[in-house]
Amino acid sequence: MPTAGSQRPYHAGMDAALSQRPGRPEPEWLQRCFAWSLDQAMKFYEPAVAERKRRLFSGLKGRILEIGPGTGVNFRHLPLGIEWIGVEPNPHMRPFLDRKAAEHGHKATVLGGGAEDIPLEDSSVDSVVGTLVLCSVPDVGRVLQEVRRVLKPGGEFRFIEHVRAPEGSLHAAWQRAVKPLWKVVACGCHCDRTPWEDLQRAGFAHLEFERFSLPFPVVRPHISGRACR
Ligand SMILES: C[S@@+](CC[C@H](N)C(=O)[O-])C[C@H]1O[C@@H](n2cnc3c(N)ncnc32)[C@H](O)[C@@H]1O
Structure with missing residues (x-):
């Protein structure tokens, strides 16, 4: 089990998570619908990124924190033998996470609440992973500060994000036009963020990323890469 920081709240399960979503206006029914529809949508999305994820996550070992793991699509790409901890505020993701973790031979320790306040000690995880998460968090800068704080020196944040198309x-x-509706149906997702700018500002020792495109409407342009503490 993760060790809680002395002054930081620690939530060992998802039950309390609904009440821990400050600034998140999504009603409970929408969070439930989103968990189900994300699980369905990822059946189409995953094949397009599977090989990239396999390369991005290869070599991970030790204690790995995943921010916003959703329904657990990344378990299949994560090496066996890691200690996996997830920070996921939507409690309706939990059954999907438990099932996919078991299917792929991992044990899931899920912490409720948002990645803006990760209930882990400083320098306590070997790597952090996150896919399609910085689009959804209320405060990207604060999440990245937390990611940097919990990483051990030399540890990496490995990410894939969909991003804003070129000006x-x-x-x-098209992204500008659909953004308000998209934000509602995709439970707070911003389809046109520029997370590379937040990553550049976040004070990592080294940042590398590449751009790529996927054949999907709205969330077509992407970046993937690593930021090293
Ligand atoms: C688009 S989904 C992506 C899920 C998963 N990473 C994937 O690739 O399928 C965004 C995820 O971020 C989670 N999320 C939203 N706000 C968050 C926050 N503040 N901290 C951590 N995760 C958050 C959502 O609940 C959801 O599971």
Whole structure:
């Protein structure tokens, strides 16, 4: 089990998580619907990123924190033998997480609440992973500060994010147009964030990322990479 920081709240399960979503307006029924629809949507999305995830997550070992693991799509790509901890505020993801963890030979320790306040000690995890999460968190800068805080020196944050299309492109206009509706149906997701800028500001010792595109409407442009503490 993770060790709680002395002054920080520690929530060992998801039951209390509904009341721990400050600034999250999504009603309970929408969170439930989102968990189910995310599970369905990822059946189409995952094949397009599987090989990239396999490469990105290869070599991970020790204690791994996943922020916003959702329904647990990354378990299949994570090496066996790691100690996995997830920070996931939507309690309706829990049954999916438990099932996928078991299917792929991992044990899931899920902490409720948001990654803006990770209930783990400083320098206590070997790596942090996150896919399609910085689009959804209320405060990207604070999440990245927390990621950096809990990473051991030399530890890496490995990520994949969908991002804003290049300014002036048709796709950028399309993202702007659908953004308000998208935010509601995708439970707080911003389809046009620029997380590379937040990563550049977050004070990591080294940052590398590449851009790539997937054949999906709205969330087409992506970045993937690593930020080293
Ligand atoms: C688009 S889903 C992606 C889920 C998963 N990582 C994947 O690749 O399928 C965004 C996830 O971030 C979670 N999330 C939202 N706000 C968060 C926060 N403040 N801290 C951590 N996770 C958060 C959501 O509950 C959801 O599980």
